[in-house]
Amino acid sequence: MLALNLLLVLAFTAVATAEFVWKHHNNEELPLVLEEVHRKCPNISRVYALTEPSVQNVPLYVIEFSDNPGIHQPYKPEVKYVGNIHGNEVLGRELLLGLAHHLCDQYMNHDRRIRALIHSTRIHLLPSMNPDGWQVSADTGGLDYLIGRSNNHSVDLNRNFPDLDAITFEFERQGISHNHHLLKDLSKLTAPLEPETRAVMRWIMSVPFVLSAAMHGGDLVANYPYDESRSGAPVSEYSASPDDDTFRDLAMTYASCHADMASKSRRGCHVTSSDESSTYNFGKQGGVTNGAAWYSLKGGMQDFNYLATNAFEITLELGCEKFPAAEQLESEWERNREALIEFMWKAHSGVKGIVSDDAGFIQNAIISVVNITGPVPRPIRHDVTTGIYGDYYRLLTPGHYEVTASRPGYFPVSRVITVANSRHTPAILLNFKLEPTSNWFDEESSFGGYGHALRDSQPRIYKRSIYDQVAKSIMNNRPEK
Ligand SMILES: [Zn+2]
Numbered sequence: 001m002l003a004l005n006l007l008l009v010l011a012f013t014a015v016a017t018a019e020f021v022w023k024h025h026n027n028e029e030l031p032l033v034l035e036e037v038h039r040k041c042p043n044i045s046r047v048y049a050l051t052e053p054s055v056q057n058v059p060l061y062v063i064e065f066s067d068n069p070g071i072h073q074p075y076k077p078e079v080k081y082v083g084n085i086h087g088n089e090v091l092g093r094e095l096l097l098g099l100a101h102h103l104c105d106q107y108m109n110h111d112r113r114i115r116a117l118i119h120s121t122r123i124h125l126l127p128s129m130n131p132d133g134w135q136v137s138a139d140t141g142g143l144d145y146l147i148g149r150s151n152n153h154s155v156d157l158n159r160n161f162p163d164l165d166a167i168t169f170e171f172e173r174q175g176i177s178h179n180h181h182l183l184k185d186l187s188k189l190t191a192p193l194e195p196e197t198r199a200v201m202r203w204i205m206s207v208p209f210v211l212s213a214a215m216h217g218g219d220l221v222a223n224y225p226y227d228e229s230r231s232g233a234p235v236s237e238y239s240a241s242p243d244d245d246t247f248r249d250l251a252m253t254y255a256s257c258h259a260d261m262a263s264k265s266r267r268g269c270h271v272t273s274s275d276e277s278s279t280y281n282f283g284k285q286g287g288v289t290n291g292a293a294w295y296s297l298k299g300g301m302q303d304f305n306y307l308a309t310n311a312f313e314i315t316l317e318l319g320c321e322k323f324p325a326a327e328q329l330e331s332e333w334e335r336n337r338e339a340l341i342e343f344m345w346k347a348h349s350g351v352k353g354i355v356s357d358d359a360g361f362i363q364n365a366i367i368s369v370v371n372i373t374g375p376v377p378r379p380i381r382h383d384v385t386t387g388i389y390g391d392y393y394r395l396l397t398p399g400h401y402e403v404t405a406s407r408p409g410y411f412p413v414s415r416v417i418t419v420a421n422s423r424h425t426p427a428i429l430l431n432f433k434l435e436p437t438s439n440w441f442d443e444e445s446s447f448g449g450y451g452h453a454l455r456d457s458q459p460r461i462y463k464r465s466i467y468d469q470v471a472k473s474i475m476n477n478r479p480e481k
Helices: 002-016 029-040 091-108 112-120 131-139 165-174 195-206 244-257 301-308 326-348 467-475
Strands: 045-049 061-065 078-082 122-126 209-216 219-224 288-290 312-319 351-357 366-371 378-385 391-394 399-406 413-419
Touching: 029 045, 029 061, 029 091, 061 091, 078 091, 078 326, 091 112, 091 122, 091 209, 091 312, 091 326, 112 326, 165 301, 195 301, 209 301, 209 326, 219 244, 244 288, 244 312, 244 326, 301 312, 312 326, 351 399, 366 391, 378 391
Parallel strands: 078 122, 078 209, 209 312, 219 288
Antiparallel strands: 045 061, 061 122, 219 312, 351 391, 366 378, 366 399, 399 413
């Protein structure tokens, strides 16, 4: 009995003083670290698992920070970080565990910047998307460039997402204006979805994320869409998305706040002294690269986020070494800390608001934007849509824009805004009140090609859609064979 009491006291002491330790946390320790953060900060955090586990049945744990955990609130953008997608690229996993502790500790320490961030943003951290690969890599000493990269079915998870780039490039070639939420237009899957992919897809499609970063290792660079070349060929060519300016800005925010990602004088990870001018010497280009300009890949998570949802995701290559020694982790945290925080603030750049009518919020209204900063207006051919509270978030770089809210059955409304260069301030607030066309016309046919009807007048080619099949597959927990 005495021994039991002593044990309980010891256990309590251990819990009460549990400090975060920089080391490689295994798959059993990972959820304990997250639970410990939640125990310290119960009012601003929540730990949950994605809808299905890995092939080896390891849950994919997420910790969320918000002043209202578990609830999406209008005007509050949602951000995510995803680590350890390739099992042998482990720095992101440990940085996210450290970040969870940091957010909690600094919130409790009344750090004004962290408190403001958590009060205005809903943050989700998924430290490991590929715990099975991590295990294989850790078991073999973490030394190999490839062992542990894939999941337990030997599938590279960052090639397993539906290839929506091919669809958007085909629409571009045919002059079709449809440019967002393209999963509906998918006509075939080239490979079965892995459980980890399906879990993350379901997460991505069910939470209204605005901003995201996926963490890798093996180089030091912030990589932005598109990852796939326009021809689809495995070549290195710049493949700009409609939001190239914004994506470059997001990538440069991370790179410039990192200790030396953007350093022009640092040596590239894979550059020999005889090859100093190599294009892969990313420091020389500010620590950022377009994905396909580096090398083209199909089925990546980054482009899927942008083309299937309203989320803008970039890919962070966090260092030359994929599995750095435990002794290096704390200094890597110091090198990344500012960048990790500043990047999340970018969810507040641009404009946000609510679209409604007399009856209430309008979900799935379309927000389209024209950049009118220069002499020639430039439409940004990637619309975002409103969520369940009619809320939208449109990331933009500083400049002048015409923003239009539209929805079939309503007159579209446009407003001109100026996005200023400011840090740590909320996005410009721009709400829209739409008026149904039925208030003006008795019959829909009487207004013919007016207004929004023009916007969709171009022919849209519907291939035989497997959206329902895919949606069912990701909404079901039944694993595929
Ligand atoms: Zn990787």
